[in-house]
Amino acid sequence: MAQYTRVAGSVGLITLQNPPVNALSAMVRQGIVDTMERALSAPEVKSLVICGQKETFCGGADIREFGTKMSGPPLIPLIHAIEASTKPVVAAIEGVALGGGLELALGCHYRISHSKAKLGLPEVTLGLLPAAAGSQRLPRLIGVPAALDLITTGRHVTAAEALQLGIVDQVTDHSTVDAAVKFALSVA
Numbered sequence: 001m002a003q004y005t006r007v008a009g010s011v012g013l014i015t016l017q018n019p020p021v022n023a024l025s026a027m028v029r030q031g032i033v034d035t036m037e038r039a040l041s042a043p044e045v046k047s048l049v050i051c052g053q054k055e056t057f058c059g060g061a062d063i064r065e066f067g068t069k070m071s072g073p074p075l076i077p078l079i080h081a082i083e084a085s086t087k088p089v090v091a092a093i094e095g096v097a098l099g100g101g102l103e104l105a106l107g108c109h110y111r112i113s114h115s116k117a118k119l120g121l122p123e124v125t126l127g128l129l130p131a132a133a134g135s136q137r138l139p140r141l142i143g144v145p146a147a148l149d150l151i152t153t154g155r156h157v158t159a160a161e162a163l164q165l166g167i168v169d170q171v172t173d174h175s176t177v178d179a180a181v182k183f184a185l186s187v188a
Ligand SMILES: CCCCCCCC/C=C\C=C\CC(=O)SCCNC(=O)CCNC(=O)[C@H](O)C(C)(C)COP(=O)(O)OP(=O)(O)OC[C@H]1O[C@@H](n2cnc3c(N)ncnc32)[C@H](O)[C@@H]1OP(=O)(O)O
Pocket: 020, 021, 023, 024, 059, 060, 061, 062, 063, 064, 065, 066, 067, 068, 069, 070, 075, 096, 098, 099, 100, 101, 122, 123, 126, 131, 132
């Protein structure tokens, strides 16, 4: 699921909740759809932050759903709706942003990362390719050679490398959610 709260007066905070790594289960995807709708329809909300509970952004597809019947909202339109949002959306990345989790962050307008976070598109290690437009959004963001390296190796990058490549906009050693809320207030 995803929890919705309003912080700092005008920031809608969406917190992914699916232990242990806030993977994109059907319930989490439905939670994102519902909380995005709520935040977008609230006139007092001027910008949004998406984070994960317990200092982990998102580990991607929920491996516990592999081999089960697909249910819940598909990821591609969900991420497109975030990207198309008229209110700026900031991803607050702690722990990991992997696979669909990084694709979700790439659909946000800005990304703030904790210095200890790891980011990557490990789909290739599962015999897959990033299928929620990560293979389009990442090259647009950082260029084709760097994106191809990440997509074809599946390697995880540190926050420092993600900043240098241009995947994230800011790295913090402190509270990532606080930094993202401050950033969201500044771009609203
Ligand atoms: C047909 C139905 C499919 C449903 C698809 C619906 C749509 C989904 C949308 C998009 C799909 C995109 C594709 C992907 O995202 S592919 C990428 C999937 N993610 C991964 O491959 C990450 C795998 N995990 C790891 O690399 C590591 O576990 C890591 C997150 C780095 C954490 O490492 P570490 O700190 O060493 O801890 P553990 O490996 O021991 O893991 C701790 C516990 O977390 C559980 N875990 C890890 N990843 C997932 C996950 N993706 N989903 C659910 N659970 C996950 C792991 O099993 C451990 O659990 P436990 O402590 O109970 O053993």
